[in-house]
Amino acid sequence: MRRISKWKRLGIFALLGLLLSWMVSCSAGPTNSEAESGTQEVEFWTMQLQPEFTDYFNQLIATFESENPETKVRWVDVPWADMQSKILTAVSAGTAPDVVNLNPDFAAQLAGLNAWLDLGDKISPEQQQQYLPKIWEAGTLDGKSFGIPWYLTTSVTIYNQQLLEQAGIPLPAAEDTEWEQVSTYENLAEVARAVKDETGKYAFFVTFVPEDSAEVLQSFAQMGVQLVDEEGQAAFNTPEGLAAFQYWVDLYKDGLLPREVLTQGHRRAIELYQSGEVALLSSSPHFLETVATNAPAIAKVSGVAPQITGSTGAKSVAVMNLVIPQSTDQPDAAVKFALFVTNNENQLAFAKAANVLPSTVEALKDGYFTDLPAEVTPPDRARVVSASQMEDAQVLLPQIKDVKKLQGIVYDNLQAAMLDQKTVEQAIADAESEWNDR
Numbered sequence: 001m002r003r004i005s006k007w008k009r010l011g012i013f014a015l016l017g018l019l020l021s022w023m024v025s026c027s028a029g030p031t032n033s034e035a036e037s038g039t040q041e042v043e044f045w046t047m048q049l050q051p052e053f054t055d056y057f058n059q060l061i062a063t064f065e066s067e068n069p070e071t072k073v074r075w076v077d078v079p080w081a082d083m084q085s086k087i088l089t090a091v092s093a094g095t096a097p098d099v100v101n102l103n104p105d106f107a108a109q110l111a112g113l114n115a116w117l118d119l120g121d122k123i124s125p126e127q128q129q130q131y132l133p134k135i136w137e138a139g140t141l142d143g144k145s146f147g148i149p150w151y152l153t154t155s156v157t158i159y160n161q162q163l164l165e166q167a168g169i170p171l172p173a174a175e176d177t178e179w180e181q182v183s184t185y186e187n188l189a190e191v192a193r194a195v196k197d198e199t200g201k202y203a204f205f206v207t208f209v210p211e212d213s214a215e216v217l218q219s220f221a222q223m224g225v226q227l228v229d230e231e232g233q234a235a236f237n238t239p240e241g242l243a244a245f246q247y248w249v250d251l252y253k254d255g256l257l258p259r260e261v262l263t264q265g266h267r268r269a270i271e272l273y274q275s276g277e278v279a280l281l282s283s284s285p286h287f288l289e290t291v292a293t294n295a296p297a298i299a300k301v302s303g304v305a306p307q308i309t310g311s312t313g314a315k316s317v318a319v320m321n322l323v324i325p326q327s328t329d330q331p332d333a334a335v336k337f338a339l340f341v342t343n344n345e346n347q348l349a350f351a352k353a354a355n356v357l358p359s360t361v362e363a364l365k366d367g368y369f370t371d372l373p374a375e376v377t378p379p380d381r382a383r384v385v386s387a388s389q390m391e392d393a394q395v396l397l398p399q400i401k402d403v404k405k406l407q408g409i410v411y412d413n414l415q416a417a418m419l420d421q422k423t424v425e426q427a428i429a430d431a432e433s434e435w436n437d438r
Helices: 002-021 032-037 054-067 080-093 104-111 133-137 161-166 185-199 215-222 239-253 266-274 287-294 296-300 331-341 344-354 378-388 403-418 424-436
Strands: 040-047 071-078 099-102 147-153 156-160 280-283 302-305 318-323
Touching: 040 080, 040 331, 054 071, 054 331, 054 344, 071 080, 071 331, 080 099, 099 104, 099 331, 104 147, 104 318, 133 147, 147 331, 147 344, 156 161, 156 287, 156 378, 161 185, 185 239, 215 239, 215 403, 239 403, 239 424, 266 280, 266 287, 287 296, 287 302, 287 378, 296 302, 302 378, 403 424
Parallel strands: 040 071, 040 099
Antiparallel strands: 099 318, 147 318, 156 280, 156 302
16 A cells, blocks of 8 residues: 555656746736736635635735736635645646635745746845744755745643642743743653642643654654655654654653553543543643633633743744745735735734734734733734744754654654554664655
């Protein structure tokens, strides 16, 4: 089965390469009506932002068109699950839009096949510096910039104050955006022991199901483990990688993780937190609304703290960016519109409307993201805490097309070590071999 999947995957990407090679020759020029009127149309695709943000984008586009009367913008909103297939179909048909909203993972796969416009000659260094530097890096490949950062989301640590107080863990003050007692995986292990000894419950739940959350794989990067080298070969069989393997195996064998972590995904973590069975949960700030609805008693004792990290201090972030297909027949207008969508003013407005984070330096300095109100609510604190993490935030996983395969290999071997089917040393060596021989 693995051999079949591999060849299917290779076939898909080979076909994709051929399709993308046709892009320039297949791209359509301006229509007669456009040429006669002296206007140009920029087609703009977003991912599942209608109908909630229809008014916002209609106003945004109207403002841009009034400032740039020679350009008209046609907005197309695509369902989240359909975007990848639709953009591939549009590329192959020579009908790709001019500006597309994608995540860096998928965009990077196509960037490797020269699908996107190289922005290095289109966006000045001064313009690039408006964006958070580590976030800008998420839209680069082989030294070339293919994506303009747009909005960001990140996770925070949501905690049950009652359980931690019973375990004797000091809680952060309401105005703090740091939490010394539970800031790293190293002291998380100590908290896990205290919670188990004093309450009989678990400190947290993190899944090792290969198809589910990448939180454990991200923790490797946070602990200073390089996952792959420049050639894409395994780079994690190092003292740092061995320590990361050992960390998770020890937690499981010491009974400090629920047994279901091997068979159930992140949804189980949510269920356990809402039922008061785990003290900590790594999740999006939006989850606080879910807790308030599903478990109001737990919501009343919930607090918010920064992400748990490792020796690097790095925090994970999810980035949405804007890319411009190589085949666009009006690159200057497309770049101008993409920069307009992602400028400080418009990023700040959208971040407030959508409860996300902006990727520009100045927008993040706005008091909305830095100041807590007199009466602090968990959502207020979540917003300020998540924004405070952006200086250290980065896309932690390598921008490679088989990153889910890498996750599966690492998780499978971690499970084998947890179940005493392999030593930790054998597990990491097998993971290295399996990745390099894939």
